[in-house]
Amino acid sequence: MSLVLSGVHKRFKDRDVLRGIDLEIPNGEIHALVGVSGSGKSTLLRIIAGLETHDSGTVTWEETPLDGVPPHLRRITMLSQSPLLFPHLTVGENVTLATPNRSRQEAEAWLARVRLPGRYDAEIHELSGGEQQRVSFSRALAASPRLILLDEPFTNLDPELKYELQRLIRDLVRELGLTALLVTHDREEAMLVADRVTLLEAGLVRASGTPQALSETESTFGDFIELGGSL
Numbered sequence: 178m179s180l181v182l183s184g185v186h187k188r189f190k191d192r193d194v195l196r197g198i199d200l201e202i203p204n205g206e207i208h209a210l211v212g213v214s215g216s217g218k219s220t221l222l223r224i225i226a227g228l229e230t231h232d233s234g235t236v237t238w239e240e241t242p243l244d245g246v247p248p249h250l251r252r253i254t255m256l257s258q259s260p261l262l263f264p265h266l267t268v269g270e271n272v273t274l275a276t277p278n279r280s281r282q283e284a285e286a287w288l289a290r291v292r293l294p295g296r297y298d299a300e301i302h303e304l305s306g307g308e309q310q311r312v313s314f315s316r317a318l319a320a321s322p323r324l325i326l327l328d329e330p331f332t333n334l335d336p337e338l339k340y341e342l343q344r345l346i347r348d349l350v351r352e353l354g355l356t357a358l359l360v361t362h363d364r365e366e367a368m369l370v371a372d373r374v375t376l377l378e379a380g381l382v383r384a385s386g387t388p389q390a391l392s393e394t395e396s397t398f399g400d401f402i403e404l405g406g407s408l
């Protein structure tokens with residue numbers, strides 16, 4: 178069982194953003210996606226989530242071709258850079274919004290798992306940025322996804338919080354047996370969290386490999402591309 182992308186192509190007006198992406202991610206893997214800004218990482222995640230269409234190619238998840246499958250039936254959830262929470266609702270209401278059949282008890286259990294116990298009735302504005310990102314994460318998990326797409330979810334956090342959340346998400350993804358695709362610019366993050374890394378460049382997969390292979394170069398991901406290394 179896996180996520181399989183085959184020849185995924187996406188054109189915006191006169192620009193080919195994805196030019197035939199082939200990628201296979203086995204179930205249970207945490208896979209990092211790296212590449213310079215504008216290389217199509219978010220577009221690829223949005224296509225997998227069903228929030229954006231693609232022009233050709235196929236996306237198959239757990240043996241099912243996703244073309245035509247509406248986002249809410251994909252068991253795929255996405256977490257992005259800024260937590261998209263409703264400020265006029267409480268923490269608990271935000272968690273259960275997309276899954277109204279969840280009981281308060283279940284929502285509280287998810288909040289406890291992201292280390293926000295007892296915050297069900299708190300107002301969103303009372304929470305720090307890191308805490309808000311945890312609420313988004315527990316809302317994502319409450320929807321019982323099998324695949325979680327993480328689009329630079331730690332970018333706006335200070336280093337200590339970032340490290341804590343990176344480990345929390347890694348551990349929960351493992352514990353729940355989920356598959357994760359994480360967009361990141363941060364080599365340390367890929368090293369800490371990912372089993373494998375794929376480098377996107379000019380709309381194509383340039384290289385795939387273990388993050389350990391990256392530790393052999395001192396460069397950042399961006400420099401790495403310029404150096405022409407292979408992962």
Ligand code: ADP
Pocket residue numbers: 189190194212213214215216217218219220221
């Ligand atoms: P990344 O996440 O790697 O920074 P994106 O997937 O956000 O890259 O964007 C890739 C390219 O596609 C960029 O040039 C961006 O301007 C363009 N793009 C993204 N979304 C749209 C859209 N809805 N309409 C037109 N162009 C878009």
Ligand code: MG
Pocket residue numbers: 218219220328
């Ligand atoms: Mg992006």
